[in-house]
Amino acid sequence: MTDMVSEAVAMGGGGTMPARTRVTGAQLPLSLVHEGSTVVVSRVRGGSELRQHLAELGFVEGAEVKVVSRVNGDVIVSVKGATFGIGRDMAKHITTA
Template identity: 40%
Template sequence: MKEMALAMVGIGETRVISNFRGKEEMKRHLQDLGFVKGELVKVVGENASGMILLVKGVKIALNRGLASQIIVE
């Protein structure tokens, strides 16, 4: 499976986090939220401001700008 930005993943799909783009503090912030390499992330929905994701059993809303910093496969 090829790598893509999390922002491009469709609702209902589950992917594995493989990498991050962006500044160190951005990566750290995402990792603090549970977005770590090797972790499964599922897109459960979307709203006006972005995407609703399920990671480590927790639903998190993330704007598409941040979601595009997370690389999944």
């Protein structure tokens, strides 16, 4: 059992948390997420213009992101029904769980 699931059971959650929240607490920048993985955005860092741009693309807290392909930190992702590529510099600003 992962740490969060154990914690939920201890707090009376009974392990009924949705599958996407069953994580060990590890957080990675999107640029390091493995190809084929689906992750949840936990934080977007950067200046206000960058955060606004990423939000308009669908990178908001709680959004599910599937990494379709990855090469040297550049990623092709699927988020909210759209598929597109982002560079590693932008992907480093998106923290996932």
